[in-house]
Amino acid sequence: MTASLPTALIAEDEALLAENLRQELAKLWPELQIVAQAAHGLAAVEAALAHKPTICFLDIRMPGMTGLEAAAAMAEDWPEGAPFPKLVFVTAYDQYALQAFEHAAVDYVLKPVQPERLAQTVARLKASLAPQQGDDALQAAVQQLRGLLGATPVAAAAQPLRLLQVSVGASILMVPVDEVVFFEAADKYVRVIVENGKEHLVRISLRELLPQLDQSRFWQIHRSIVVRSDAIQRAVRDEAGKLSLHLHGSKERLGVSRMYAHLFKAL
Known part of the structure; x- marks a missing residue:
């Protein structure tokens, strides 16, 4: 039985950056099918739930919902038993964010995307696409996302609202x-x-x-x-x-x- 081709979602609010990422992925991984592109977080969640891609490339800063919030929303609504996507966050340089990604073992690429760095990510993704139980992948992603959300706590007001x-x-x-x-x-x-x-x-x-x-x-x-x-x-x-x-x-x-x-x- 022939394995299905890997699919991907690109969520990026800057059209030129989204197109650049799509073109670089086409060069590095011709078999990867881009099934959807989204310009904001809510659209990314809806597209991911509709297409159930193998991989999601999520811009951290998007209108309305950050890439991290979009990933958490996907995890909340993901159907039981369906394989959860591999997550790759796309971000501008931010030492604090990069440390959090590395601690949570979540892959990331920096803007503007460099082909050499993206090639490393593609190699890691290919190596990680061995069959995995859907619920196991989902629980692993939930644990990673909890860690990331915990690493970026809500900045509390000096005095709580009364x-x-x-x-x-x-x-x-x-x-x-x-x-x-x-x-x-x-x-x-x-x-x-x-x-x-x-x-x-x-x-x-x-x-x-x-x-x-x-x-x-x-x-x-x-x-x-x-x-x-x-x-x-x-x-x-x-x-x-x-x-x-x-x-x-x-x-x-x-x-x-x-x-x-x-x-x-x-x-």
């Missing part, structure tokens, strides 16, 4: 952050659920809000959800191994993604 200013008609409502049960990203807004069951929308991204919260009290459990830890009653694992959170005094059930499931381990 009050949210929420527009209600012509008024501004002051909502104590201590009364918030969870936050959920909703397009360009964040959905705010408070203890009395009421819901508010604030015009801010979850990425902008997260550094303003007390990280010891508010836990990220999914790329789009942050929950107040003492609002959690219990974590329940279903037959497929997926975790969901039951909250005190609420019928809401919050799903925990693969990237954050390690937060819930019995002592």
Whole structure:
């Protein structure tokens, strides 16, 4: 039985750099099929889930979602049993980032891409494409990404946010952050659920809000959800191994993604 040809996704917001990478890969690895190109992080996630490429070349700095965030989003939504892509990050020179990549054993290439360095990456990728169980590859990628996310912590504010200013008609409502049960990203807004069951929308991204919260009290459990830890009653694992959170005094059930499931381990 003939093995299928390797495929790749290129995620790069600068069209000239994306085309240069595609051309260099064509020279170094003619058998590699570029099945999709994406100009921003969300498009990269959607394309990866649709095409399930063998390899993803991800620009670290892209609009809306970084390459690292895009990789984490892929890992959250990747179907069980499907082989997870090999990840190669494309980055400008940044000593801190390069140390993090090397520590996590994740491959990277620097911009502008040099053929000699890309050739080394191609050789490593070819050597690593031996058959591997899909779930094993996915778990290995999740561990690598957790390490990278941990190596780039959210820069916390000097003083955690205490009050949210929420527009209600012509008024501004002051909502104590201590009364918030969870936050959920909703397009360009964040959905705010408070203890009395009421819901508010604030015009801010979850990425902008997260550094303003007390990280010891508010836990990220999914790329789009942050929950107040003492609002959690219990974590329940279903037959497929997926975790969901039951909250005190609420019928809401919050799903925990693969990237954050390690937060819930019995002592």
